[in-house]
Amino acid sequence: MKTCLVTGGAGFIGSFIVDELVKKGYAVKIFDNLDPQVHPTGKAPAYLNKQAEFIQGDVRDYDALKKALTGVDVVFHEAAAVGVGQSQYQIKQYVDVNVGGTANLLDIIVNNKTKVSKILVAGSMSSYGEGQYECEDCGIVRPPLRTEEQMKDHDWELYCPECYEDIRPIPTGEDKRLECNSIYAMTKRDQEEMVLNIGEAYNIPAVALRYFNVYGPRQSLSNPYTGVAAIFMSRIKNNHAPVIFEDGLQTRDFVSVHDIVRANIAAMEKESLSGCFNIGTGKPRSIKSIADTLIALLGKDMQPEITNKFRKGDIRHCVADISKAQEAFGFEPKVKFEDGMKELIQWSESVNAEDKFEEAHHELRKRGLV
Known part of the structure; x- marks a missing residue:
């Protein structure tokens, strides 16, 4: 069986990819720096698969990444600094990790005798801008x-x-022009374009999966720059009303992490597959409906706070056209939204949720980004 390396493999999405690869019998290496914003204790999370080899390292560390790539056939490049708002002031950090780390990965593959025969990279719907x-x-x-x-x-x-x-x-289809409106979005665009470019140049099948709004267990509930479902969950668990910008009727495409994993495995196992593909559900959901659903499922007596204020660079609507992934490798989202939300709630009962929304909001407001 092939050996797979998952960068960012201790994180939310990466760890589930690791689990599925192990389940299918692949040899798996995890390469993760245990960023304290995601892993506050600085230790590998308890959910980390014990059958995978864990290597603590940073994608900015060329030599450490080179060593981790020894004997690897397939790379799942999930490692990234994540967060639109934060990227607008931690500019060097985001570019160094997302672009510089990807440059290290590709430079090692191209200039060393690695076995890598396929690369999959996590893209982002944020690179589209408006839908x-x-x-x-x-x-x-x-x-x-x-x-x-x-x-x-x-x-x-x-x-x-x-x-x-x-x-x-x-x-929104994959042929839409990318119109990035944040440093994060730009770096995710650069990641996927770099991987696809080198893949084509060296005849290495390369796939960029553009994730839409991913939710599910293991998403950090104490990271105020993570996905909106986790941010709302953290607020509600601390008896604070979710804060919603604009009128709450802006829509996104919320997709379960389990469907993201299914897409990754299917795209890997179709060996000659290359190109970029949207991974979502194709179904729009308003931001207000996410807050309302979580409040109802948690049995809380509160209403979301609709601010009628805005954040610079925010988009109004963006939902995935998933027909390309359906045709290319049979992708079909299987997790129903309500079931996915119930799973998120059940998991949240066993983890700490520190509400840092106000702290993050203050930082953005101080910088004139809200």
Whole structure:
């Protein structure tokens, strides 16, 4: 069986990929720096699969990563600094980890006699910017970000850039132009483009999976820059109302970590597969509905706080068109949203959830980003 290396393999998504690889009989190496923002204790998490080899190391450390790649056939590159807001002031950190770490990985593969015969990299829907829209008269359109003047008027929706009439969001396909509006989004775009470029140049099958809004167990509940479901969960568990920007009707595509793992394994096992693929559900859900669902399932007597304020660079709607992944490697999301939320709640009962939202919000506000 092949040997697989999962960078970021002690993290939320990476650890589940590790579990599935071990279950399928692959030899697995985990390479993770145990970033204290994700792993506050500085120790490997208890859920880490004992049948995988754990190597504590940083993707910025060329020699350590080179050693970890010895004997590896397949790389799942999940390691990344994550968080849109934080990336707007920790610029060097995000570029060094996400772009520099990926450069190290590819440089080692190209310039050393590694066995690597396939690379999979975690992309992000954030690289799209706004999703795709349709105008009744002009067809498919790609509106720019809303202006601050529009947002200050609480005019939240977008308009056709051609005729200025109302438009409706539609599923976003992989052919949409990438219009990054954060350093994080730029680095995720660069990660996937670098991997696909080197894969094509050296005839190494390379796959970029553009994850939409991933939720599930093991997502850090004390990291205020993680996914919105985990942030809301942390607030609610501490008897604080979830805070929602704009009017709460902005939509995203929420996909279970288990479906993300299924996509990774299927894309790996289709050996000649290359290219970029959206991984989501294709179903829009409003941010307010996420808060309402968690509050109801937790049995709390509270309402989300709708601020009618905005964050610079935020988009309104983005939902995945998953038809390309369906056709290429049979991807089908299987976890129902309500079941996934119940699983998240059940898992949260056994872990600490420190609510750091106000601290993170203050940092963004101080810098004029809210």
